[in-house]
Each structure stands twice: as structure tokens, then as C-alpha cells.
Amino acid sequence: MTGNPIKTLCAAAVALFATNMAAQATECARKDALGTSRVLVVDPTTSPRVGLKSFPQTLPLGDHEVVLTFDDGPWPATTSKVLKALADECVRATFFLIGKSASEHPELVRTMAAQGHTIAHHTWTHRNLKYSKPENAAVEIDKGIAAVETALHSAATTNPTTPFFRFPYFDTTPRTLDDLEKRGIAVFGADLWASDWNKMTPQQELKLLTERLTIARKGIILLHDPKAQTAAMLPAFLRYLRDNHYRVVHVVPPPPKTVADKAR
Incomplete structure (x- = not known):
């Protein structure tokens, strides 16, 4: 074996983790379901801030790839x-949770x-x-994480298992952004949204979201699981994704660091 054997073993462990996650993502009892096409590991050290609505960069998604995210739950x-709805289509998403609601x-x-x-974080x-x-x-932030x-x-603990955070209203400050980056917590914005904080019917929300997606063609999508109109709209939106050949990408953090990793 050439090179650093510890680095080689760690790289192999990361690859095995990603392979196992991808295999889990494709398992689905329904052959006609939308499914989850792949798993994307998001490392806060290389992707500290993502989402074009707030930042210059976003996730490395291909054409017709989407990441589904939900804020403000659980409700x-x-x-x-x-x-x-997600289970029926074998789809995995990311939930940015309010700490108080999580505690309840x-x-x-x-x-x-x-x-x-x-499971990610969205303040207390x-x-x-x-x-x-x-x-x-x-x-x-810390009370929500805990x-x-x-x-x-x-x-x-205030050391999150999943170091992903989204600011309420996407309103940030340079100081808080820097503090989160120093802590190794990635900040998620979004690339497009359904504006489901506005009152509308599920049909209106579906039309708005699909029109925006037709233009964007890919991206991190923001939805809110406490919104009744979104919950009612979601099955039709997932069918739209399936019928129009979109692929769902599931984002996860890197595997926990080993003792050897921390010692380097």
C-alpha cells in the first residue's frame, strides 16, 4: 500500500458510507414511485453556505435534480x-426544525x-x-439545536449531529454567519420556493412551484410542512416530478470523524 494508510482507510470508509446510503436511497417497494435517485454528502468545510437566493453558490446538482427541504416543523x-406523501413515493427530504416544536x-x-x-436546525x-x-x-441557535x-x-448538546442550519426568513448577519462557519455548521438557503407562507389553494401553489421549477430546472426547493396547503399539494407535486423526469437528491452530512481523523 502506498501513501498514508490512515488516509486511504478513511477515504474508503467515506466511499463505503456513500455507497451504502445510495443503496438505501434506491430501495423502494413500488417500482413506479419517484424514489430518491442519489445521496449527496454536504461537507460544511467545503460548502459552508449554499442556496442562490442568499449566496453566490449552491449545491452541485445536475439538470432536473432537486433537493426537497421543509421548514418550521414539526407540526x-x-x-x-x-x-x-414522501413515504408513498420513497422520497427523502431535509427538515429544518424549530427547537420548541421539536421539544413538544x-x-x-x-x-x-x-x-x-x-434532521437539521432552524432556531428555537x-x-x-x-x-x-x-x-x-x-x-x-444553540437552544434550538439542543x-x-x-x-x-x-x-x-449544542454540537449538532447534522451540522445544517437555515436562518428564519433567510435573514443573516456577517457575525452569525462567521460563527456558524467556525463551528463547522453549513448554512442552507434555497434556490427556489413555493412562497407557501402566502395563503393560496394547493392547486395555485402547485402551479406556482412547477412554473418556477420549469425555469430553474434544478435546485434546493423550500417548502413548509406546517402549511396545510403544502401538505395537500405535495402528492401532486411529487407525481409532477416523476412524470417530468426530475430526480430527487437526498443531502446528508459527512460521517462522524474517527479518532484518527481528529488526531491529524
């Missing part, structure tokens, strides 16, 4: 419907994780951090 009445509905958070979805109470003092913003980690693992 039992609607999140359960969203999860069913921990069983729903664990259900999301058990179904293979990526959805406060706009642009208008908060840096120390208050840090508390809002609540989600407690729901998932019964451990109130």
Missing part, C-alpha cells in the same frame, strides 16, 4: 401528511429520522436573527 396535523413533539422528530430524512422559536444581538442570536438533539438522542 403533527400536517407534518404527518407530508411524511406519508419529540416522537414526530424520531419518526422523521427513522424514515431516513435528514423562529426569531429573526438579523435584529438580535450576536449573543442573543447564539442562544436562539432541543432537536434531545428529541433525537435524549442529549441536550
